Amino acid sequence: MHAVLHHLLVSERVPLANILDLAADLTRDALIVEFIEPQDSMFRRLTRGREELHKDLTVSYFENACLSRFQIMRSERLPGGARSLYLLRKQP
Numbered sequence: 001m002h003a004v005l006h007h008l009l010v011s012e013r014v015p016l017a018n019i020l021d022l023a024a025d026l027t028r029d030a031l032i033v034e035f036i037e038p039q040d041s042m043f044r045r046l047t048r049g050r051e052e053l054h055k056d057l058t059v060s061y062f063e064n065a066c067l068s069r070f071q072i073m074r075s076e077r078l079p080g081g082a083r084s085l086y087l088l089r090k091q092p
Helices: 005-011 018-028 041-047 061-069
Strands: 030-036 070-077 083-090
Touching: 005 018, 005 041, 005 083, 018 061, 030 061, 061 070, 061 083
Parallel strands: none
Antiparallel strands: 030 083, 070 083
C-alpha cells in the first residue's frame, strides 16, 4: 500500500474504510502503508481545488480507522513533510 492510499482516496474517491477493508482482505499478516496528510504538496496537486473534501483526514482519523482491522506496530514520520510510514499487523 506504499504510494497507493492517497491515490485511491483522492483520485478515485474511495472511502478510507473501504480501502482498509480491502487491504485487510488481501493481507495475510503485515502491511506497510504510506499516509500522506492533505497539506502535502502532492496531495494538494491531486485534489485540484477540492481540499475541503479531505479536511477531516488527519493522522488521528487514519490511525483510528486502522485500529478496527490492524494493530499499529510502528509508525515513522518521514523527513520534510506530511508523510508517515506505518507497519500494520492484521487483527486476528
